[in-house]
Amino acid sequence: MKYIIIGACAAGLACAEQIRKEDASGEITVFTKEAYLPYSRPSISYLLKGAVKEKDMYLRKPSYYAAKRIHFVRDTAITAIDTKNKTVKAGRKAYAYDKLCICTGSKPFxxxxxxxxxxxxxxxxxxxxxxxxxxxxxxxxxxxxxxxxxxxxxxxxxxxxxxxxxxxxxxxxxxxxxxxxxxxxxxxxxxxxxxxxxxxxxxxxxxxxxxxxxxxxxxxxxxxxxxxxxxxxxxxxGVRPETALAEAAGLSVNRGILTDSKTMQTSQKDVYAAGDCTVSTDMLDGSKKIIALYPNAVYQGTVAGAQMAGGSQELGGCYAVNAIDFYGLRICTCGLINAAGEPYRDKVRHSGEAYKRLIFEDNRLVGFVLINASQNAGIYTNLIENQSDITALEQDIFDTPSLFMFDKAQREKRLKGAL
Amino acid sequence: MAVNYIPRRFNIVRDKERCIECGCCVRQCSNECHYFEAGGTTVLADSTNCVACHRCVDLCPTSALRIEKHVCDYRENANWTPQYQQEICRQAASGGTLLSGMGNPKPYPIYWDKILLNASQVTNPSIDPLREPMEIRTILGRKPEKLTVERKGKAITKMPPQVVVETPILFSAMSFGSISLNAQKSLAMAAQNLGTLFNTGEGGLHPDLEPYTDRAIVQVASGRFGVHKDYLNSARIVEIKIGQGAKPGIGGHLPGEKVNVEVSNARMIPEGSDAISPAPHHDIYSIEDLRQLIWSIKQATGNQKPVSVKIAAVHNVAAIVSGCARAGADIIAIDGFRGGTGAAPTRIRDNVGIPIELALAAADSRLREEGIRSQISLIAAGSFRCSADIVKAIALGADACYCASAPLIAMGCHMCQTCNTGKCNWGIATQRPELTKRLNPDIMHERVENLITAWNHEIKEIMGGMGINSVDSLRGNRLMLRGIGLSDRELAILGIKHAGE
Amino acid sequence: MKRVYAKEELCLNCRLCEVYCKTAHSASKDVLKANKYETPAPVSRVTVYGDKLRSAAVNCRHCENPKCVQACITGAMTKDPATGIVAVDEHKCIGCMTCLAVCPYGCITTGRFAIKCDLCRGETEPACVKNCPNRALVYTDLGGAQE
CATH class of the missing domain: 3.50.50.60 (FAD/NAD(P)-binding domain)
Structure with a gap:
């Protein structure tokens, strides 16, 4: 089996790694127009301010790729996809694939x-x-x-x-x-x-x-x-999905590349897409949007990889989750932070530079904005992802979230780790 | 604020250079002596309610804490000592009986410390217990007057029920209610692993203890709490509790607030109701009445369980023991006045009863004189602090010894004597869930087992030194004992010679 | 893999696990210096939640498919395929705290970089377990898969 992945950032790397997990022998080739092995895109501003060294930006060691037999072709922009003959072209060179994943990401606007x-x-x-x-x-x-x-x-x-x-x-x-x-x-x-x-x-x-x-x-x-x-x-x-290749190959594109909501397959068989170049369905309100965020890209890449290699993993819900800091101010947001009016309600607690806003729909948490108040925010994220009934919680949802939000059975389950 | 009239007893001394303000002491002290400064992160202490239980001292990760006696002198008076003045002030404030926990702390003579043990020299050489077998297995129960053996050597006398224990050390009665279930469970597990017995006290049997009933002595006391046929039949020995060394002549009172749902189920009484054990058994007014109860229990258990009668050591203990033996008891436990308790009126604890050493010697002598000593097993109780005390008790005539305070100390008890408050910081004498969970049976049964195993080693070592290789040869062997600094009267009661004789 | 499991019914809320975790992750490895005099002050990887009645020491579950690793935007958070330990590379981590935003157990602490349990890296028993006065923490292999 020959796998080709276009793009070597979050989604591309996750896709390649997942294929290798599912298929020990397949041939994996990743094309990147950049001169570098996969590195952390979000780290570039930290490189600028001197908080991280370039050598520490690389996501994996070169030896890792050798061990996993993931082959990178650098400085090579794919110029065309021929879905009929199942090849991609880089200038005059053509490469055959059995399964293809487009992880072209974004382009600056x-x-x-x-x-x-x-x-x-x-x-x-x-x-x-x-x-x-x-x-x-x-x-x-x-x-x-x-x-x-x-x-x-x-x-x-x-x-x-x-x-x-x-x-x-x-x-x-x-x-x-x-x-x-x-x-x-x-x-x-x-x-x-x-x-x-x-x-x-x-x-x-x-x-x-x-x-x-x-x-x-x-x-x-x-x-x-x-x-x-x-x-x-x-x-x-801002950025826009990089969809030029997909459009030229005749794939369905509407702002981003359209994919099956479970398998990440595009409108064309054996061609998949993942990451910032695709349109995601926000599980929280059902809207189609570009969720150009790193965890989402990794998730989609992983699912695409699994599907390409014949695995069974399907895409669950997508939602936005983001954490960032500015001069020591820690910001953590998730879900429908700009939702307003019916059926949404929100509650805010604000003191000094600490700010906590939770957004609810009925008895579910659908979003949060936390500034300098992000302790254990993942538990909120988990509530959002699981669409948990928050009326069943045993403590005020505004308190620092912890295991003791949940009833004894849930706590035991989480402590014993049978989730 | 009302005047307290009583200076505090202890000072909590915090080494500020070592205190890391982790707050462990704050969260551990059930008397709420330690606290965080309002809104701050600095730990402070108010020593007023400190009982010197050392929970904070022992858990402090940096050894920053020390408890010292709060010295506040009164004008010297050998009669009106500070203690009496303070007790008067307490009663002037409360109008109530003074209550205390644990055993009699008064400086009455402790005869164990006035009795010395023998060792072999030259003749009848001593035995090295590491090289030669040393038997401390003990068999409790009524023995037949004579053994009839058929020609081939098989005994044809029908033996009354016997109970084999691998050490002469048993755990004394502590009820679920007076101590926590975790503490009881620790003792039950230890008893099982050591091959000895624990005693449920009069609190009934909690279902969690069912796996250990084979090692249980169950009590039938004046309140008859939790007594039913299965309870009697599940146990190894049934014990009728007539009296307790710490409070002879007094019943028991477990306040309603300690009778939670678990205690209520085990005792078969309504939740929240006071559990009152009357001072007497209302159906026992004579030896004949006791005989009836013993007979009833033997009927209920198909004559399969030895019946023990536990009495407090009081003035005419020898005659009472004789009466109990004649009433059909298989085992008689005598509890001396230093025996512990969860709660007792202070005046009773400190003034009623006699020491176990004298009671045991007197009872053993009397039974021998009457020729009925072999009919029953004698268990001594009432404060054994070390293995040497046990050896001395056996030489004075005990078959086995009941120990409770020592295992409790192994589980963390620091003898703060405030069991009656229900705020035991070590999770022993309390039913508060936040405190009882501090006692993990998985840890504590190991500690109790270690203690008894160590004592077993020491008993063997002492016996070996005497040239004795079996606890049966030590029992009642008063020649192995000598008194020191005792009067002729004391020596006569103990039935021993003075050192040098 | 062997994990640290907390027993709620035995937790004393004494929080000595936190004290000893800080000590184990300090420069001096001395309980007094680590908790009082060292700068920067070491941070505990384990946190006790709850109150005196019910409490538990929560630390990283070292999940089979860790969300923090999937979400890490720099590749600093990795799960060692040999030991199963999920750990942060402090040089690579930029402290964005995306891991914290997705950890369903609340086991990541904010610092200059993400701070989390590393099972005391190869110690036979992590410091929190070794020093728990009531064996409320056990280090064992229950086999159960983690989320």
Whole structure:
């Protein structure tokens, strides 16, 4: 059996590992357009701020891949998929597959701006190569401008603030981290980041054009007319699923690649997809969305791998769970954090920099936002995932969650580990 | 705040350089002496309620704690000692009888400490117990007056029921209610593994103890708690409890708050009701009445179980023992006045009864004089602190000894004498679930077994030194004993010579 | 694999397991220094929850398919295929705490990096088990699969 995986990040690696678990002899080839073996994408901002070394970013040791006989083809972009003849092409070279998994991930979204394209001090911030470029370019006297206050933009801004003279963040939305934080918690985080990181925010703004000196941008103009000096422009507005290959091969795509909700198979037999490039069904409200988060990618990759190698594991529910920190402020969110109105209810407990918001639907927990209050958050996640009846809990759900939330039988089960 | 009139007894001394503020003491003290400073993380202590049980001292991971006597002098007065003054103040505040736990702590003579043991020299050489067999197995029960043997050597005399124990040390009666089920279970497990017996006391038999009934002595006491046919038949020995050394002439009172559902089931009384054991058995007013009860129990058990009668050591103990033997008892247990208790009126505990040494010697002598000593087995009770005490008791005439305080100490008891409060920090004399779970039978039965095994070794060693290789040869062998610093009267009662004679 | 199992009915809520866990994961390995004088202060991997009536020391179950390992975004959290121990590589961990957000037992503690039970790495008996005064923690192989 010949397995080909396109993309060597979270989903791709999980897929390859799962195939090897199920199929000891099959031939596994992973194509990556990057120059590196699988590494931790989310670590790039930590590399930027010097909290992690490049050698510690690699997810596995090279010897591991040799032992597992997972073959990587690096610096090789797949240019086409021929589902009829079951081959993928990298330029003129063609590779045959029996089972294929597309784990192409995301591509950065670049909003239309005047006089930005082609300038030498404009960067994206998505992979190791771009992170290295940003790190090389960031100097103590640099005045950096980051466009986008989502997860990537904020982490880039945090990293840059440790190096650069100043960091300005421009965000279209009226609040920072709109995808993972509600309004109140967003404000709390913004205050903290402004205080600790001396980052200036320009919310509900866009960069309309850039002014350059030669090859380099020297300042940017916001749509309010304000002009920000700029020695370095990092574009981190957001990401979109990388679906070009799939579309060209005639697979069903709607924003992301569409897959079977249990097997991760695409509209084409023997072609699977997993990770950020796919559309997921949120188990909590049934909506179709892109859940571009690491644990989800690993989960989908694992299921796709199992299915490709003839295993029986199927995809259960997908939901968003995310943990991140900014200048020591710990943020942990899960589920439907922006759900509002019927049938949802929420409860908030807020004191100082600790913030706990729980979102309920009927007698179930469907989401949480925890800031500096994330102790044992996994137990909440577990309640969400299992859609547990919270009225059966033996202690206030707002207390620090622990085993003693559950009745004796449940506790015993968990302590004895027969789950 | 009302004036207390009584200075506290102990000081909790915390070495601040060693205290790591882990709060273990705070969470362990049921008297709530230790506490976290309000809202803070600093541990403080209020010694007022400290009973010196040492729970905090023993669990403190950094040995930061020490309990010391709180010295607060009164004007010297040999008559009005601080203790009497304090007890008066307690009664002036409460209007009640003073209650205490454990045995008589008063400095009455302890004859064990005035009796010395013999050893062989030159003639009748001593025996090395590591090289030669040494028998401490003991057989309890009524022995026939004579043994008739048929020509081929087979005994044709019908033997009354006998109980074999592998050591002359038995565990004395402690009821479920006075001690926790975990404590009882520990003793039951130890009894099983050691081949000896434990005693349920008068609290009935908890279903959890059923696996160990083969090693159980069950009691029939004045309250008749938990007594039914299966209870009697499940046991190895049935014991009629007439009296208890710590409180002769007094009944028992287990307050209703300690009668939880488990205790209520075991005792067959309503939950929450006071369990009152009357002072007398209301159906026993004479030796003849006792004979009837013994007979009834033998009927109920098909004559398969030896019946024991337990009495407190009182002034005319010898005559009472003789009467009990004649009433048909197979075993007689005599409980001296230092015997322990879960709760007793202090005045009774400290003033009523006589020491076991004198009672045992007097009873043994009397039975021998009457020629009925071999009809019954004598069990001595009432504080055996070490193996030498046991050896001395056997030489004075005991078949076996009841021990309770020593095994309790092995399980953590520190003799704080507050069993009656029900707040035992070691999980022994309490029914509070948060305290009883501190006593893990899996650990404690091992500790009790170790203790008795050690004592067995020592008994063998002492016997070997005397040139005796069987506990049967030691029993009643008063020649092995000498008194020291005793009057002629005391020596006469003990039936021993003075040292040097 | 051998795991640490807590017996709720025997737990004293004394929390000495926490004290000795800190000691075992300290620089000095001395109970007094570790718990009072050492900086940075060592962190306990085991936590006792509950009250005086019912309590239990909860530590990592070292699951068969650990959610923390699946969710780890840096590959720092791994399950050793030989020993079954789930452990954090402190150099790789960036302290994002995604593992904490998915651990259904609540067994991961926040620090500069994720802090969790490592079964005292090869010790014959973990410190919490060795020092439990009431044998409320046992280190044994029950065979049961973990979530």
């Amino acid at each position: 670049v909003p239309p701006m005047k006089h930005v394209e082609g300038k030498s001090n404009v960067f994206c911030f998505l992979d190791l190569a771009s992170a290295k470029a940003v790190k090389a370019a960031a100097k103590p006297h640099t005045r950096a401008v980051v466009i986008g206050a989502g997860l990537i933009g904020m982490k880039a801004a945090e990293g840059l603030s440790k190096i650069c003279q100043s960091v300005d963040v421009v965000e279209l939305a009226p609040r920072i981290l709109p995808s993972i934080l509600d309004q109140k918690s967003s404000k709390l985080v913004k205050n903290h980041v402004e205080k600790e990181g001396h980052i200036r925010f320009h919310l509900a703004q866009t960069v309309s054009e850039a002014r350059s000196k030669g090859e380099r941008i020297s300042s940017v103009v916001l749509n309010s007319g304000e002009v920000l000096a700029c020695d370095m422009l990092v574009i981190a507005v």
